[in-house]
Amino acid sequence: MGAKRGELERIAAALERIAPPTPEPVDWLASPAYVWSGESTRTVLALKTTPLETLRGIDQHKAAICSNFARLASGAVAHDMLLWGARGMGKSALIRAAAVATQDEHPGKLALIQVAPGALANVTNLIAELSVQARAFVLFIDDLGFGAGDTQDNLALRSLLDGGVMARPANVRLAVTSNRRAIVQRNAAEDGALHERDERDNALALADRFGLTRGFHPCDRDTYLEILHAYTDPLGITFDEEEALAWSIARGSRSGRTAYQFACELAGREGFSL
Incomplete structure (x- = not known):
């Protein structure tokens, strides 16, 4: 009996050695930015990006986005943001640059969290964790687009923006970039006008939920x-x-x-x- 118990103890000890370590809790007040995979969080110790003054030809967009970031950092009401339009015109760079500028003006008051593709289904868990933090957060969803038949993420984001059971805290807002105004499907099925209209209606229903939308166009x-x-x-x-x-x-x-x-x-x- 003793030998059997000893063998079980050795097996248990071996399992403990090979088991992954328990992850350390995330310090949501320590870093300027984070990357969230849906299951784990990686801290970004320094948020490096193109300075705001180097971003040219989008002055009105810079003013609107930076103002919204500053409002959020100060505790005032702020909008969810959709930046749509031509690729390569600074949509993502503007979000990062606005975050850095806001952090310079309001140290420790705001962090940027990039949400990995496919993680939207679990984002309510992240928001629940952020809601109790004494800090503002911008959830950054870059280059959003939905594939054919991909309604789960679309509906999850629509519910998150407006209409979900769990009210979103005032310290969490979204910044989404997309190459298309209606966030239409990247590989839309060509099976008739009715289907195409339904897909576009779904996409517009999502786009309409953003309080601040800015369109980016090819430059001259x-x-x-x-x-x-x-x-x-x-x-x-x-x-x-x-x-x-x-x-x-x-x-x-x-x-x-x-x-x-x-x-x-x-x-x-x-x-x-x-």
Whole structure:
């Protein structure tokens, strides 16, 4: 009997050694940003992004988003945010830059939490944890889009924004970016006008739930060059405008992202870093 008990104790000890350690509780007041997978949280010790002053051609968007972030950090009523439109025009960069600017003005008052794709179904658990924290939080859902037949995340987000049983606390707001105004399905089925209309109605029902929406559009020639100058002028780098425009044509996009990529090319030639 004693030998059997000893064997069981050895097995139990071995299982304890191979079992994963109990995760440490998250300190929601310690870091400027976090990444939430739906099951675990990773802290981001430094939130690095393009400075607000370098983001050109979107001045009205910057003012609206930064004002909303500041309101949230100060405890005032703030909106959920939807940034939609052309890719590469600074939607995600603006969210990160606004968070950094707000943290500089209101130290310790606000954190950015990036929600991983597919984690929306469990986001109410995260919100319940955040609701008791003495801090404001922006849940950042980047490049949102739904695949064909993917209604679960759509409905989960709609319920979260407006209409769920559990009221969302005032210290938690959403910032969502999408390449499409209606957040339409990326691979919409082509099985008739009625189905297409239903899908669009569902998407618009989601978009309508955001209190603050801003549309981003492809930039014109002058804005593209202005964005490029924002990166190159501080380094004292000059460039040929025709080459810069040819770069954008070759990539099929005249956007802030394309300007940044060309600035990286120029800086690399000179041995600089951006």
